[in-house]
Amino acid sequence: MIPEIGHFALILALLLGVIAATVPLYGAARTNGRLIALSGPLMLGQFLFVAIAFAALMHAYLISDFSVLNVAENSHSLKPVLYKISGVWGNHEGSLVLWVLILTLFGSLVALFGRALPPSFRARVLAVQAMIAVAFLLFMLFTSNPFERLLPAPLEGRGLNPLLQDPGLAFHPPLLYLGYVGLSVAFSFAVAALIEGRLGPVWARWVRPWVLLAWMALSAGIALGSWWAYYELGWGGWWFWDPVENASFMPWLAATALLHSAIVMEKRDALKRWTVLLAILSFSMSLLGTFLVRSGVLTSVHAFAVDPERGVFILILLGVSIGGSLALYAWRAQALEPGGLFAPISREGALVLNNVLLSIAAAVVFVGTLYPLFLDTLTGAKVSVGPPFFEISFVPLMSLLLVALGFGPLLAWKRGNLSRAAKLLWPAITTAFIAVLLAWIIWGAGPVMAFAGFGLAGWLLGAIAVDMAQKAQIGRTPFAKALRRLFGLPRGVWGMWLAHLGLGFLVFGITASESWTVEKLVLLAPGDTVAVGAYDMTFQGVEPVAGPNYTAVRGQFSVQKNGAFLTDLYPEQRSFSSPPMETTEAAIYPLIGGDLYAVVGDPDGDGRWSARLYFKPLISWIWLGVCLMVLGGAFSLSDRRLRVGAPKRKAKSLPQKPLMDPAE
Template sequence: MAGELGHIALILALMVALVQGILPLVGAARRIQPWIALAPSAAFGQALLVAFAFGCLMYGHITSDFSIVNVAENSNTLKPMLYKVTGLWGNHEGSLLLWILILSLFGAAVALFGNNLPATLKARVLSIQALIGVGFLAFILFTSNPFLRVLPPPLEGRGLNPLLQDPGLAFHPPFLYLGYVGFSVAFAFAVAALIEGRVDPAWARWVRPWTLAAWCFLTIGIALGSWWAYYELGWGGWWFWDPVENASFMPWLAGTALLHSAIVVEKRDTLKSWTVLLAILTFSLSLLGTFLVRSGVLNSVHAFATDPTRGVFILIFLGIVVGGSLALYAFRAPALQAVGVFAPLSREGALVLNNLLFAVAAAAVLLGTLYPLAVDAISGAKVSVGPQYFNTVFVPLMVPLLAAVVVGPMLAWKRGDLGAALQRLLPAMAAVIVILLVGLWLLDGKTMLALLGLALGIWLAVGAACEWALRVKLFAASPAESFRRARGLPRAAWGMTVAHFGVGLLVLGITVSSTWQVEVQRVIKPGDTVAVGPVSYRFTGVSPVKGPNYTALQGRFEVIRNGEVTEVMTPAQRRYQQPPMETTEAAIHPSPAADLYAVLGEGDAERGWAVRLYWKPMVSWIWLGALIMACGGFLSLSDRRHRVGAPARRTAAVPAAAE
């Protein structure tokens, strides 16, 4: 019965979305107040219906209702409860329902928190959100119904892909979708503004919180996905330029550019046309990621293998959304005249450079991701674009961008003084010089690129601290005065400092772990000891282990430092019965200084066991930096000035070197 109720709820949600997508839009155009006022109520109603449908499918998974095809194909009675719940979004239909749920919740959030928006703009934004929902609700109902029945029901389900039976996958997809779908609000604001023909600082102030929230969620989602791949897949790496990884990275790059571009619109009333275009492109890249994952054109551990019918549906929907919004942009953009004028060397100029480099980086990743698919579709030839292309193209773009990140906040609006800005950054420059001198003394010519990465990481981290110190007049005023200024500093300013500091830690983690990682692959027998970097691994043997829904062979390694055993690591090979599959479970001992990483391969007691052993210095700084970046974003989001509908507090301004 729950399946039928969930299906009916989705049908009703589609009807409500059609009403919400049409009547308020027409009402805003013709000034029909009852139709305008309908939008918030419809948004709440749609969210409740989709949430009810989601709850029905969740109930089916929890109770192992194998009469529902989605449950029978993705669950079984032996699966732990955590994975029964999270298994709902470990498949195409369930994850699509999660996408629609988040989309409807964002619409309800705009209806709830957008009380100070102009009524017509709010109605148009909610209508655009609803029309996006119409497309996805039609998609799930006509091609991917999660409530299909199978009669008679099987006695046991097929079970979830063992690779997805991991706590990291419990959180990775929801955060990723919160980011993907969150950019739909910025898209809706952009299209609504184009319809009204008005983009101004007030519009930028309304759209920034939604963009910032989506960016924070997407940052966490990508970091969790990287962390999951690192410890679950047993490859020993944290990023592989997989096409599905790129599908989430591209909207992150465009969204980062959008976030900074909106600042210029809010502060200086310029870059309006470009900011609207970025809002459209960011969500378009999110939809492109949906197409890549669900169309069946990619073979990836992250992708959903689906039939071509679904891919064609998404492709048509993608064409309508992207083509329609770009056509509207082409028609309306000439009217979006910039008001503010600025010199190339200014805060605005630094943000323009930021935007250009992020946009080019996103385009480069897009080209490398789509080129093999295009060649395959046109000629049938199989072409691979690997990490070498992405690293060669992406890294040179990031170097000037990261260098400018520190200088930009030190420049004044409209016209800046580069000499004065660099003078304020003397501590950061001194730290970079020290790193370069020490590096040149200790390192050989093969690590010059690593030396550049270290210098950039230090430049970012110390530069962020310098910018904060300048704001609070650290060492230039009494401690009491500096403390007072720090307390009065807007949370948005704190957030920017924290986020930029996190970028510095991220760069340091990437540089050190990629350059000085030690890897050893060999066949060993019990009693053998292998030196890996500054530690040694002593292999003591393999023993059978039984889990809740798997059996495993578990190896045992003793980690020896200075002649003493300091840790014991137990990598394993698991064998799942339902579905039948073998997985490799790496053993990881994390620490701020370095991760110890052990993988057990094939073998037996006579021939020995194939193993991969790593020493990974500072690799955990990668995820720490990403987490700090997201925390900086949420800290900025907590600023009253950045909340939709929240008026700015009237407090005495705290003078600072940069806004």
């Protein structure tokens, strides 16, 4: 009965969505206040019914109701509760319910917290959100019903893919969806602004926190996925430029550009057309990722569906949403005023350069990801675009971006002085040389690009220190007063520093781990010792162990440094029965200077076991850097200047500044 309630709730959500997508839009066109006022309650009602459907599906998983086809194909009665819960979104149908739940949640938040917006504009934003939800609800109900019954019900389910039975993968999809779907708010704001033909700085002020929230979630989701790949797949890497990895990276790049473009629009009333286009493209990249994962064109552990009919449906959705929004942009963008002017050498100019580099980087990833698919479709030829292509094309762009990030904060708005900024940055140049020297002392010879990477990361950290000193007036005022000034700066400024600092740590981690990793692939008998960098790893043997829904062979490695015991590592090879699959569980011991990493493989029949042993310098700094970036986003989001998009009414008699500035 409960699954039928969930199915019926989805149908009601679809009906409410159709009304929310049409009636308030008509009311806004006719300036009918009653129809406009329906937009908020309709969106809240749609969210309520989708939440009921999600709860019904969750209930079916928790009680192992195998009469529901989705549960029978993706769950098992012996699974731990955490993986029963994560199994709800660990499949195509369930993940769609989560997607629409988050989509309607964001729409509800706009309805609740967007009351300062002009009513007609708010109605248009919510109508666009409802249109997106209607499209996915139609897709779900007609091609991917999560509540389809299976009669007679089997006694046991097939179980969830063992690779997905991991705490990291339990939270990775929801975070990614928060990022993907969060960008729909920027898309809805952009389309609503194009419909009205009016756009101003307050629009950027209101949309920027939503983009920042989505960017934070997307950053955390991508980092969590890469961390899972690092410790779960057993190959020692964290990123392989897999097409589905790229599908999440492209909207991140576009959203990062959008955040910086919105700053220029808010401060200088400039880059209106470009900012609106980025808002459209960011969400379009999210929809493209949905197509790649669910169309069957890719075979990947990330892919949910292999049904071509579903792919055609998503392709139509993709064409209508992206094509329709870009057509609207082409029609209405000329009506938008260019806005304020600024010199090429200025804070705005640095942000434009940032946008150009990020946009080119997104285009490179787009081409590298889709070119093999297009070529296969058109000619049947099979080609592979792998890490070498992306590294050769992507690294130079990011190197230029790191250089620009050092100069940008030190340039004045509207018209800056490049020579003055360069003189101020001599400590950053010194820091870059120190970083290169330390890399040489610690690891010795290495690739030229590795030392360049360390130099650029050191440059960025030094530039942040210079900017902090300049804004606090260190050296120009008493030190105590400078400290008070420093800690009294707005949270948005601290957020920028933390995000850029995190990027510096990220570059340190990527460069060191990719350039100076020590790897040993060996066959070991119990008692054998292998030197891995400065550490000695002694293989103690293997033993069988049992988990909650698997059996495993667990190896043991004792680690010593300079003859002193450091730790024991216990890697495992796990065997699952539902569904049958073997997985690798790496053993990792994190240190400030790097990670010790061990994987136990198969026996050779002569009492020896294959093993893969690594020392990966500074690799944990990659995730530390992302954490700092997300923390920086949280600081900026907590800044009232950025969190509040429109002034609250203090008195009815006071005139209110409109959110949208007239274009004509």
